[in-house]
Amino acid sequence: MSEKDYTVPALQKGLRILEMFDSNCRALSQVEMAQRLGVSASSIYRIVQTLTSMGYLSKIGTNTYALGTQVVSRGFSYLASREIVEVAAPFITRLRDSTSLSSHVGVCDGAEVLYVFRALALQRVSVNVPVGTRFPLHTTAMGRALLLGTTSAELQTQLQGQRLDGYPKPAPQTMPELIALCEKERAQGWTRHYSDHSTALAVPIRNFTGQVIAAINISGPDPIMNAEGVTETLLSELKQTASDIMRQVGGI
Template identity: 55%
Template sequence: MIEPLDKDVDYLVPALARGLSVLGLFNAQVRALSIQEIAERLQVSTSAIYRILVTLTHMGYLNKLNSHYELGARVVSDGFSYLASRDIVDVAMPHLNALRDRTSLSCHLSIREHTDSLYLYRAFAAQRLSVNIPVGTRIACHCTAMGRMLLTALDDARLGALYQHIRLDDYPSPAPRTLPELQSMIRQDRERGWVVHRSDYSTAIATVIHDHTGQVTAAINLSGADAVMDPEGATERFQTLLLETSACISRELGYRDTRPLA
């Protein structure tokens, strides 16, 4: 808890202080908490924080998945997650800039916020035919290469919980139109380790970034016009460079790949 200065104690708003304390419980290691766990960490009763959790969820600062809460999209849009994400942006930036310079293709970095892929950084490709998505853009995860890779962090049960109230049949092909189709697609994406997605005369190749715990914490991509991506061998070369970049960023974040070599 933040201790107020003595001269300001009369102006303290207890409910606001408690709400901010709830948000402060979440970090890179603690991504989801039940109401009982939140109450125990704040040393209060569950009834004392129930209305605060309902309010934070209603305003978008928290998401409720089954019996657990996680940080919501509003936290990012108001700047909290931006600050929390600075480490990964700072680590990824020089690698994505270098990848952009080697390929002359746009590179992007995103994280998942509920069912959206939130773009945190772009390495701008200054070409006439280029794909440049502005920082702060949100796109439905199941419609993009990076978004699909972000969803590989979730197993079938968690995907089902996340999308139980989300309509998928409003999106054009090749986006999945049903939950089973989405779950099958993400299982294949996870096993493959990368995604190629084509739309509107452009192609994107994406893969994941792992943090020091081994969790999928972000995704990166290379994207460009089909005219650049289609020549024989081009996609394979770009994919190799993207995976190398992902491995470098993940290592700097503390990730150690313990999988046996093929």
């Protein structure tokens, strides 16, 4: 079977439609899209409607379309995560080296935290979350650190329709419980979460406007993380690392 037999024509057409838009071509009618593809307008109707319903196209007039917000938001999210990884990587690695504990970088993607970088712990017993892993925001220290820049009203809007229960405690099980915890963590400027005999501490990374654009954490086994005086020491190093990263991205 040849390689072309594995292609999906409808997906191919959808992607080619998105590629038609650039700085010189900001709007197209369905007929114009079809002409560029060399097909009939009726044959791409369902493709255009699907792209529109998913936010990748936006209908701006009678049968006229422009790129939708999903293209922009996904693109900027990707670029932002790439930039923060490039900036944060040496500082996160230094933090790992000085503490011998796992350290990660995460960014917000909807109602989830996406892990975009990790520095593996040097010790044999460690907590290492693979890059690309996603968790609901409210279930991890780094996820809630990403929420430190939101008000209670914004938090409810962001997580509207998301089920909070069903995750192991101490993750908040209800919205009032989550709001109360986030208010406490917002006041102290850092977050902590216990899970599977491990503890994680996290702080946000802010840009020059004060907006939270990422979060970093330190995580390790409970006996190490919760030893007397260790939390204060680790928080000091974590906050210093965040400050170093924020200086590089023009943060405050």
